[in-house]
Amino acid sequence: MSVLTSPSPATVPSVHAAGAPLPVDILRFNTCGSVDDGKSTLIGRLLYDSKSLMEDQLEALERSADLTGGGAINLANLTDGLRAEREQGITIDVAYRYFATPRRKFIIADTPGHVQYTRNMVTGASNANVSIILVDARLGVIEQSRRHTAIAALLRIPHLVVAVNKMDLVGWSEARFNEIREQFEAFLPRLDIKDVKFIPISALNGDNVVTPSVHTPWYPGPTLLGHLEGVHIGSDWNLNGFRLPVQWVNRPNNPTDAQLHDFRGCSGQIAGGIVRAGQKVLVLPTGIVTTVKEIWTYDGRVPEAFCPQSVTLVLADDIDAGRGSMIVGLDNPAGTGTDLHAKVCWMHSRPLERGKKYFLKHTTSTVQAVVTELVHRLNIETLDPEPAPAALTMNDLGEIRLRVSQPLYYDGYAVNRLTGSFILIEQGTNATVAAGMLLPSHEVVKPESGDFMI
């Protein structure tokens, strides 16, 4: 018979301060490399050496060691989660891993190197603070390395790490390491990447991953984990121009509190800048200037809020604003227009067609879009733009012009990732076919009736 003699009351026991201090922030990174560059092994090594693996995971590794590894533990089995992957020995989709050290929490997007899965790298890298490009020391820079680096540059990942792996197989040669660094440095300037760190490692043996290697006395830098713990990510968010794409209108139906009878709030996640109660804002597309009466949150009203907080704004005037509207500050006005110029990564097996209609989702608004011009396609080998391509096919990076059915309110992607990005959705199948990064508009928003114009 089941006996439940719980001493606990039916409520949560009182909450006291914790023992260990909370990690202060989250660093997101992604790993990219070709098949057999050792990505999964590297992640396995990071988890293993940072003691982020649990006993049952180790047991599962040992079980599969007998099946696939001839008895040796294969760290790659930790991340190659799906049966199809284990059978084919490839990573077929983005997998996310989590671990924490006393200094940081980490979210890893393990993105595959297969050429046909570049779309997954874009997925995994789009929110990353750091991209780790893995290079096989024996092979040096190959097309995949350029592609991954070009994508990281296109997505404007703030920090890049080139992990030169399998250094044990080139005799820990400093000359070989420098040679690979030079191969990278030959094309990096063309990609506008500011912070690049080169680290010689052996993921298989653990050298310079978590613990410093005895084989690289010539390398004075940090281990990979040391670098990830220390890299300054500061605020990746734009705090300069206030932007609130309205997600949802908050209007209580049956408020028990009489004060809430007339409550009407615009809920959304701040996509840029800082907002303060009492501040004047411009509501788009109506073009009306009003005042922020209250910044409402579940935890109470706040005097100010910033990107990327989720808030509900109560405006002084009853203005038509709904999902897809954008509330912006009066300084740093947003760009606008129906003719857009963008860099794209094409992510679908059906090529980009000029003249075909797509849905374009930008912040919280979805409009129709037609591609009017294929400006160029980026040659990954030479990193040269090839003007006026006939099509953009799966995994192509390029530049296009589009016309949309309603004006967008946006920023250049270089200024604001959240208001400068969009996806294209194929009509009918609803497949996400492209990731787009907007170039700045020539036209900026202005109030309906006002002196505010540039």
Place this chain on the structure above:
Amino acid sequence: MTSYHLDHLQHLETEAIHIMREVAGEFERPALLFSGGKDSICLLRLAEKAFRPSDIPLPFLNVETGHEFPELIEFRDRRAKQLGARLIVRTVDQAIANGTATPGPGEVSRNKLQIPVLLSAIEEFRFDCAIGGARRDEEKARAKERFFSFRDSFGQWDPKNQRPEIWNLYNGRLNPGDNMRVFPLSNWTEMDVWEYIRQEELEVPRIYFSHTRECFRRGGQWLPVPPPHPDPTKADPYAGARPKPTEPRKTMVCRVRTIADMISTGMVESPASTVDDIIGEVAAARVTERGSRADDKASEAAMEDRKKVGYF
């Protein structure tokens, strides 16, 4: 600039609120899967944060296996009532009775049988989206989930053909019959969940805290001894899940780390009686949370196989 800095819980919170509001904005008939477990408790607080002072614009849905811990059901009902939400409960028992679900010969666990029940509830209420509390750190197949996980009209997940998710732009477009599962806690770890419960002072069912319970040993785990069979004229709902004479029994001081139902939840020996104690345990844990779940131990790919046919 330190004042414009979010710590990790604030960061995870704003990400999840954004996703909740995207669901409210993009779907006609969304529901929220609420079991009373710790992850879905966090979901409810996030829903409050996303939608208050309005009502939470989603009914709660729960699929009962019929083997639930009574404390969990009591908590679930009470919490839904406190929040003024509509709670829809569908049970495996009903589904077996009306033929929607058929247990395999000798199949004791009803974990798999939840799949047809969930799918038929989605059909019955024409839900186009179900928010769930699954986390990517739970299991290898879950690690590959998107925030917005597209399911076809059979409820199937196709891991090789997922929609790319870029920045915070989620593609929620569906054709008739299609369905979306949305997981706002995707980036949360077990530790984050408990830290959030502590920060928000959320009530959790008391079976998460240490208590004395009679258990028996099966499959390398301590399973709770099911409640006595009340009516011998009817079939025992726990047939097959009762200790055999050969299986060792022990009255132990224990708690649950993760809750499935009574017959697939391993009890862990633990003196943890406060949220702080639990956080201390999670920090020192040497096995994963799902290490105590019998349903995941069926095979290496147990979760992958269940998700492909519509498991949440």
